[in-house]
């Protein structure tokens with residue numbers, strides 16, 4: 001491979017790479033505003049100027065191709081003077097309203113002002129004033145004074161969202177961003193422009209002024225909005241989720257996520273509709289109960305049915321750990337083969353960027369860990385018809401809304417003799433339940449999902465629930481680290497009384513005289529990897545932050561039911 005030398009370090013590069021790309025691949029950071037690894041090169045901000053020996057002038061590292069034997073200097077006197085000049089120029093008209101800017105704390109301009117500028121301005125004239133609160137679309141606000149005209153947002157709409165909506169107008173210091181006449185920036189990926197805007201010129205309508213970045217903690221997670229499984233960070237303050245942002249994973253979602261996933265997949269966690277305690281139906285009304293009473297009532301009621309009268313529905317929204325425990329509980333403890341899950345397919349949701357027509361995060365995982373009817377058991381259609389024919393009299397539903405999915409069966413489901421649900425929030429089905437167990441959301445538990453490409457990915461608790469809090473109380477810090485987040489982040493804020501499905505079923509199994517022997521989600525996953533071929537050799541450490549491929553072909557059963 002050819003070599004270049006940057007600041008005395010000789011590094012290899014691939015033909016066709018620019019200096020900035022070659023440097024970045026080897027961990028050498030050259031400052032940049034307008035350059036982004038996934039966008040075309042515009043070369044307008046000039047902060048990436050470097051000195052190349054035998055070239056008469058400084059060159060921009062983002063558009064200069066690396067070539068054999070090139071000697072590059074990124075910290076020479078000339079380069080530092082150029083960086084100072086660019087920063088002074090960019091800050092001339094910048095409003096410096098960092099104290100009220102959402103971007104403060106994660107702003108490239110702020111960071112580079114410390115790193116690459118002299119810290120003072122010679123400009124004493126009046127700054128140019130521009131519009132500061134412009135709604136570019138339903139989700140993104142624009143502040144013209146903060147914009148440094150890098151054009152990243154324009155190129156993102158053109159090249160990634162494939163929906164040209166933005167352009168520059170005017171020239172010189174009057175230049176600004178507008179949407180094309182009659183257009184607004186409403187593409188399905190519009191909020192990625194907020195992430196890539198190097199300053200606070202683009203902000204989220206949903207998150208505006210909600211929190212300072214340094215007051216939040218962030219936890220790596222996975223979006224639950226569809227089977228792509230985009231990698232995310234969950235941002236929390238006082239045990240409340242305030243925003244999701246995309247996390248880079250080149251194999252899954254690159255740097256992006258869609259606006260639906262970003263905005264609509266976490267609001268249920270702190271919603272008023274959260275189920276905050278087990279509930280039992282008493283004289284027609286659902287009333288709160290203790291975990292012990294709910295478990296005892298469930299066990300005694302399930303015992304009154306023979307196994308052919310019981311059906312269980314797992315969930316494409318639940319983790320592999322929850323579904324594996326459900327399948328094991330169903331087959332070995334309830335002894336029924338009537339087991340399936342609901343496929344949620346919406347062709348209108350899909351596009352050729354990230355969004356898939358399966359709008360759940362774990363159909364593949366549910367199927368792989370055993371949520372399938374036994375040879376003589378009923379699948380989802382068979383279960384529904386048997387409920388109608390009153391052959392199935394007891395239904396155990398995990399984390400889904402069967403009435404929303406199959407409204408024609410509402411009367412039949414309402415006529416069940418026993419209807420048990422694990423649910424995070426109230427929904428159409430919980431209104432008809434006899435027993436409800438409050439289940440933890442994706443943001444409150446450890447677990448795994450398998451995405452559409454067969455990548456197993458981890459979720460971790462970003463907010464605490466009451467039971468988890470009790471269980472963790474008194475644990476050593478090294479053991480707490482197993483839970484993926486720092487315990488002290490959970491110290492404040494309201495907590496929900498909920499548990500992961502695998503844990504609820506383990507409690508039921510124990511009361512029924514059987515042991516599932518799972519103390520942590522990791523125990524469940526260890527058993528999955530021992531017993532399910534597709535997961536062989538995987539554990540939570542192997543999966544790490546970027547996911548691991550399953551060891552088998554993807555079964556092609558994800559279909560409209």
Ligand code: SF4
Nearest residue numbers: 147148150151153197
């Ligand atoms: S709004 Fe942000 S991303 Fe768009 S041109 Fe201005 S600084 Fe760049």
Ligand code: SF4
Nearest residue numbers: 223225226230258261
């Ligand atoms: S494409 Fe799917 S997984 Fe990715 S952010 Fe959107 S809804 Fe979430």
